[in-house]
Every structure is written in structure tokens, then in C-alpha cells.
Amino acid sequence: MTTKKLQISKLVVDKTFHARFGLNNDAIERYVEMYQSGQQKAIKIQSGSNRVIDGIHRLEAARIAGVDSILCDPLDVPDHLLRKTAYKLNDDHGVPLSKMERNKLIADLYFEDGMTQNQIAELVGLDRTAIAKIIGNVKSHNTDNERKSGDKRKKIADNDWTPIVRLSLSGESQEKIAETYGVTQSTIAEGISKLKNFLLEEYTQGKRKTEVANDFSLTVEETDTILREYGDPLNFELNYQTVWTGGRDKDFGIKHPGNLPAMIAQNLFALYTKPGDLILDPFCGGGMTLDVAQDMVGRECIGFDLTPVRPDIRKHDILDKKPKLQRDPDFIFLDPPYGPQKEGAYSDDEQDFSNLDIDKFIKGMTRVLGYWSSGRVAICMSSLKKKGEFIDLPVLMADALRTQGWSLIEHIISVYNAPASETGYWIEKARTGRWLLRKHLHILVGQK
Ligand SMILES: C[S@@+](CC[C@H](N)C(=O)[O-])C[C@H]1O[C@@H](n2cnc3c(N)ncnc32)[C@H](O)[C@@H]1O
Secondary structure (H helix, E strand, O other), rough: OOOOEEHHHHOOOOOOOOOOOOOHHHHHHHHHHHHHOOOOOEEEEOOOOOOEOOHHHHHHHHHHHHOEEEEEEEEOOOOHHHHHHHHHHHHHHHHOHHHHHHHHHHHHHHHHOOOHHHHHHHHOOOHHHHHHHHHHHHHHHHHHHHHHHHHHHHHHHHOOHHHHHHHHHHHOHHHHHHHHOOOOOOOHHHHHHHHHHHHHHHHOOOOOOOHHHHHHHOHHHHHHHHHHOOOOOOOOOOOOOOEEEEEOOOOOOOOOOOOOHHHHHHHHHHHHOOOOOOEEEEOOOOOOHHHHHOOOOOOOOEEEEEOOOOEEEOOOOOOOOOOOOOOOOEEEOOOOOHHHHHHOOEEEEOOOOOOOOOOHHHHHHHHHHHHHHOOEEEEOOOOOOOOOOOHHHHHHHHHHHHHHOOOOOOOOOEEEOOOOOOOOOHHHHHHHHHHOOOOOOEEEEEOO
């Protein structure tokens, strides 16, 4: 950065990116005194355009003090970052913005510059909920702004930029794309970055990856590639404690006698895998894990079952042998039948875990747990009460894990919030018979 002296007539005040509604007289007076005492503090300008990024109070004071030329530091800031840079510099040392000015700035960063709510939250030091609220208020109180800015966002969401983003994803350089479209490279860079930010925002706000892909007319693979650039964004609320509650989510997995809530796999995959990891589900049932992995960033899940019910689940008896994969899985998700409590519910096959007696069941699971020499595994399991006998299968599974060299690294309780068995009839039976309805399952996580 080379400081130079420029005539104040050559400097431009562009109100479109400055957040202030007006100037602060007190600040101007202080700067007038500074100029009159012969001192100067360089203002910041955009190289080339001479637009003032930081120092409009000093410029005004120079005019009043009759100073012809002032010290300027030219900065290489692209147009779409002028507002953000001006805010940051002012925040470091300048006159604080009023609440209204700050709220207008937040809306402009969002609607005009394409920043995400998270990025704005970080910049201005508020949480994302507060940012979302401010943006919502500005929208409903300023219909003009909404129409204008809404159109701008829509233009991008309406895929004007999709072919350009697609070209860029296919490896075409921004320089070449700019040449093809007859625009500057920075216009291309700006457009691509805005579309990517909007896409990330839709995804993190909870839309499924397929829906996001559809909204931006991109393929799921292209959407995944973009999302991976942001690391591991999540489109669901990650659990932060050891009791998880939830019921079946019809969006993930087809109807099946063993459907698990999708949030179990979402949380496990988010906690124990990373983009690029391979997940194996040998008891795939209705395919819930396949759909969950497909909706997360960069996870591949392969599903097997003794009785497959979807074409993307391959037939395999896990009791017989380890399934053949290109490489060993990073994470194994095990949701077998919980012992013989649903005898015959999945199939009549004698290799079906639901048709094994307890002894064979434990031996079978111990054998399965011995197939892999490294990675992470999660076992979903419930205790069993059959013919008056109580068998604590989760405890037995913890033993099986240890026998096969896995160390237990977590134990989660998943509460099913609407068990099918919880009808008035069963509640009454449990009360009068003095026994408890099963309402939770255990998730044991192991590692080796
Ligand atoms: C509890 S269900 C899994 C449900 C699944 N997690 C879901 O959310 O849809 C257990 C599955 O294990 C399968 N299974 C039972 N014995 C098996 C075996 N020996 N090899 C492979 N799959 C088996 C059953 O067919 C059944 O689909």
C-alpha cells in the first residue's frame, strides 16, 4: 500500500455502499481541528476509481478546512466487497453506526452483495437468528427494496448463473468463461460466488440436497461438489447431548417393519464421519441410511440386506461372510433385528437374525463385529423381554464389541417419541401387569 496525496476534487463519495444516512458533525469538527493543526491521517480509497472506502468525515472536514489535497491509501478491493470493507474499517476506529444504519447495512450485504446470513453474523458480531430477523423486518418494511433486491437474488436463483457455474465446475477457467461471455473476470467470479453462497444458504436452512439442486437447476453431484467447498455444512440441527428424540421421517427410507428415525443416522454420520468417507449398512431395511447419506455432503453409503426391498440395496447374508467392497468402510452402521422379538417379521429365512435364538444371535453379532480391523461402528439395540425373561441385549453387544477389539467411545439413548405399541390397550396392560413398555433404544459407538 503506497500512500499518496490526491486532490480532494478527484475523490468520489459513492453513497450506494456507505451505510451512513448522514454525517456526524462532532466527528467533522474534530477532523477540521486536525487539518488546521497541520496533521493528516490517510483515508482509504479504491484503486483506480478513487471511491472513498473509509474517511468520508475526514474528506468533508478537509473541504471545510480549505485543504486541497489529502493523503490517501489506495486499496485493491473488488466492487462487491466495498460495503464489507468499508464496514470493517469503520468498525475498527470510526464513528459507530446507528441501529438503523446497521440494519440497512445488514440487508444490503445480504440482498446486494450476496453474503450469507452466517457470514454477516460473523462480520457484525450478532447471532444468525438476529440477522434473519433484521433481514425479515427490512423486507417487510421496505417493499421497494424487497422488489429491487428480490429481483437480483431471483435472477441468480433463476439460473442465469447456472451455465457459468457448471462450466466452472467442469474445470473451465474463469478467464476463459469471461472471454466467452464478454464480461470481466471479476464479474464471473462475483456471480459464481453469489450463486454458491445462495445454494449453501438454502441447504443449511434445511432443504434437502435434491431440492436445492432442483432450485438451482444443477445435478445432485454438482450441488455436492459446491457444498464440499464449504467443508461439511449440515442441513439439520445436530444433537448436542446423549438423549436423542424423534420418530420416523418419511423422506428417508421406504416403509419397512424396521424403519429407524432418520435423525439417528444424520447425527451419527455427522459426528463420526467426514466428507469422502464410505459407510456400510449391512442391515439396510427400508434404505433410510442410503437416503440420509445421499443428502449429506460427500458421504457414500452402501447397503445390503438378506431380504432387499429396494434396487439400490444388494442381497447379502452378513452372517455368512463379510460383504465385498472396493475398500474397507470408514463407518459401519448396524441396525439388526433386536434379537427374536420380531420373529418372522422380516423373513422366514433361518439366517435372519430375528429368527435366531439368543445364543446364536450373540455369536452371530460377535462374528460380524470381527470382520473389520479398523474404523468406527455403531450398533442400534434394544433390550428384550420375552416370555417373562429379560435379556439386556445392549449390554451383551457392549461385551461383543470389546471381545472383537473395539473400544466403546459413546453410548446414546434414542427415545422413540411415538412407538406403535403405545396404545391404550398396551398402556393398560403394562400398568396392571406391572411391567414397562420399551420406549428407547441404545446406540453403542465403537472404534478401532
Ligand atoms: C431393524 S431392520 C433394519 C431397518 C433399517 N435400519 C431401516 O431404518 O429401515 C433389520 C434388517 O436386517 C435384515 N437382516 C436380518 N438378518 C440378516 C442377515 N443375516 N443378513 C443381512 N440382513 C439381515 C432384515 O431383513 C431387516 O431388513
